[in-house]
Amino acid sequence: MPDAALHPDGASPAPDGERLASVGPAFLVRFSALLRTARTYDVSNDAFRHQLQDFMTLLLRMLEDEDEVALAVVADYFYLNGVRLRAQASLLAVYHALMGEFERRELGGVRFLHGVSAAETERFLQLFMAAESPAMAERLPEATLEARIEHIVPVHAMDLDREDLVRALDAEHTPASERGRAKRVFWRAVLGTKKVVVRAAQTGRPDLRQAKRLVQPVVDSIMKNEYSIVGLTALKDHDEYTYAHCVNVSVLSVSMGQSLGLKRQTLADLGVAALLHDIGKVAVPGEVLRKPGKLDANEWTMIRRHPLEGVKMMFRMPGLNGLTLDSMRVCLEHHMNFDRTGYPDVAHAWGQAAMSRIVAVADVFDAMTAHRAYQKRPLSPFEALQSLLGPTRVQFDPAVLWALVKTVGLYPAGSVLHTASNHVVLAISPNPADPRRPHCRVLVRPDGTPVSESAEETWDPMPGAESVTRVLAPEELTVDTQELLAA
Numbered sequence: 466m467p468d469a470a471l472h473p474d475g476a477s478p479a480p481d482g483e484r485l486a487s488v489g490p491a492f493l494v495r496f497s498a499l500l501r502t503a504r505t506y507d508v509s510n511d512a513f514r515h516q517l518q519d520f521m522t523l524l525l526r527m528l529e530d531e532d533e534v535a536l537a538v539v540a541d542y543f544y545l546n547g548v549r550l551r552a553q554a555s556l557l558a559v560y561h562a563l564m565g566e567f568e569r570r571e572l573g574g575v576r577f578l579h580g581v582s583a584a585e586t587e588r589f590l591q592l593f594m595a596a597e598s599p600a601m602a603e604r605l606p607e608a609t610l611e612a613r614i615e616h617i618v619p620v621h622a623m624d625l626d627r628e629d630l631v632r633a634l635d636a637e638h639t640p641a642s643e644r645g646r647a648k649r650v651f652w653r654a655v656l657g658t659k660k661v662v663v664r665a666a667q668t669g670r671p672d673l674r675q676a677k678r679l680v681q682p683v684v685d686s687i688m689k690n691e692y693s694i695v696g697l698t699a700l701k702d703h704d705e706y707t708y709a710h711c712v713n714v715s716v717l718s719v720s721m722g723q724s725l726g727l728k729r730q731t732l733a734d735l736g737v738a739a740l741l742h743d744i745g746k747v748a749v750p751g752e753v754l755r756k757p758g759k760l761d762a763n764e765w766t767m768i769r770r771h772p773l774e775g776v777k778m779m780f781r782m783p784g785l786n787g788l789t790l791d792s793m794r795v796c797l798e799h800h801m802n803f804d805r806t807g808y809p810d811v812a813h814a815w816g817q818a819a820m821s822r823i824v825a826v827a828d829v830f831d832a833m834t835a836h837r838a839y840q841k842r843p844l845s846p847f848e849a850l851q852s853l854l855g856p857t858r859v860q861f862d863p864a865v866l867w868a869l870v871k872t873v874g875l876y877p878a879g880s881v882l883h884t885a886s887n888h889v890v891l892a893i894s895p896n897p898a899d900p901r902r903p904h905c906r907v908l909v910r911p912d913g914t915p916v917s918e919s920a921e922e923t924w925d926p927m928p929g930a931e932s933v934t935r936v937l938a939p940e941e942l943t944v945d946t947q948e949l950l951a952a
């Protein structure tokens with residue numbers, strides 16, 4: 466049942482693309498919140514009734530202007546009545562969670578037609594929730610018909626005219642396809658890590674098998690020399706940053722390990738150990754972790770216990786093998802520092818394992834560029850790199866610092882650069898062949914005209930004739946780099 470309204474190319478063009486593009490994010494947020502509440506609460510619960518009401522208000526308002534509201538997901542993008550919705554940095558977690566809901570049910574889209582009611586939506590949600598099991602997923606369109614739900618039509622991914630869609634998308638995004646794949650791997654890892662951490666907090670021990678599954682695709686893309694995923698670690702401005710930090714440290718560590726010549730199996734183990742490096746934080750009270758002001762001595766003691774707490778949790782994992790030992794060591798040693806100035810306090814002769822030295826650098830680089838409540842602004846990735854290579858470099862293994870530069874480049878993703886030809890560009894991912902010439906998105910042309918968001922212009926990578934003349938400070942910027950990185 467290929468459907469014109471679900472067609473991203475707009476076989477039936479949307480009457481007002483701009484209006485849909487602007488209401489789209491709100492629609493996704495409402496829909497996602499509704500699913501989340503439906504999962505947790507009974508339909509009679511107040512929390513659910515509120516969400517349902519909010520969703521219906523928005524949906525009915527949209528139906529005043531549209532023939533129908535058709536939400537489709539194709540190749541990692543949402544389309545609302547054929548209009549592609551841009552991913553806003555702050556909402557990325559919502560987008561990807563919702564995408565996961567569709568994927569698990571092999572759904573390509575849902576159409577809401579005129580006449581849809583709250584009662585009907587409620588019945589549909591019950592079927593939707595039940596369709597999480599694979600056997601039921603396949604039957605969702607049929608089950609919806611059987612339940613006499615006439616104004617909500619789920620469409621199987623298979624029933625969308627995929628070939629057409631993929632062709633249209635390929636034509637539109639050829640240079641970005643690796644980036645598209647990287648985004649999928651990255652966000653799956655973030656949401657998967659959230660599950661691992663939440664589970665570990667409940668059970669008192671991390672699920673190593675699950676962590677391995679999340680890290681595998683990261684190792685695969687880096688082994689294929691696809692580094693877009695390294696660029697994505699520059700995204701900090703979103704709700705799931707706590708979990709993204711674990712993924713960022715894992716991605717950076719694996720990539721650094723590769724440039725240090727580690728073999729695939731070791732990289733896979735390093736990726737898992739890096740993903741779990743902060744798992745002991747689940748034992749630190751949330752108020753302390755999230756405290757906006759300065760910490761007192763007592764609170765610092767609690768924070769500084771997280772490496773030991775992590776090791777204790779890992780002792781509860783079944784079986785003992787190379788990977789569990791590596792993970793314990795990284796957990797224990799990631800704040801120790803190369804010159805033993807960190808914590809926990811150990812004898813000076815203690816040798817920090819190679820993996821721990823890698824994770825320590827990846828951890829500090831990522832943390833320096835993240836928002837912290839007590840700072841006016843985080844360091845830009847370029848400033849963080851400068852600082853790590855400056856006076857604090859004695860805390861880190863010099864070979865590992867070199868691997869960091871090889872991995873993120875001299876101008877890490879997120880840096881805004883002024884070039885010799887008078888272009889202003891945003892670095893979006895590193896170029897391992899030349900750390901001075903990252904892959905970039907052009908922001909301003911030499912004549913001073915800004916490149917509009919829709920007419921995306923990229924350098925893949927920065928041409929050989931170009932060079933960077935200046936790195937702009939965050940204060941000088943008039944664009945939201947986080948939004949552009951997320952796009």
Ligand SMILES: [Fe+2]
Binds near residue numbers: 742743771799800
């Ligand atoms: Fe830590």
Ligand SMILES: [Fe+2]
Binds near residue numbers: 714
């Ligand atoms: Fe950390």
